[in-house]
Amino acid sequence: MEIRNVLIVDDSKTELMYLGDMLRKAGYGVATAENADQARRRMEAAKPDLILMDIVMPGQNGFQLTRSILRDPRYNDVPIIICTSKTQETDRLWGLRQGARDYITKPVKEADLLRKIRALG
Secondary structure, three states, rough: OOOOOEEEEEOOHHHHHHHHHHHHHHHEEEEEEOOHHHHHHHHHHOOOEEEEEEOOOOOOHHHHHHHHHHOOOOOOOOOEEEEEOOOOOOHHHHHHHOOOOOOEEEOOOOOHHHHHHHHHH
């Protein structure tokens, strides 16, 4: 599956802008959400080809949201890359156990993120 449209889920407006600008510059369509509820609404409006998921968010965290998205038959084929400031190996392993396809830590380097996205496409 070719990746064209990316949903970024992060409670930081700065991160949403930074990642969104990076992806738009690389030719991707971008939608953003600041929490789990917004993410679900965006997904219902237009199914993304990829989700970049923060972990630390108010309400449902990124681990929980990843798990619930991948249990939904409408979205279980959408790859998720966790994009977080949590740098512990245990966090990375837990994220992958929840179903994420990859894990990248902040601050995100453009080349690293684009390489991970291309590897999924």
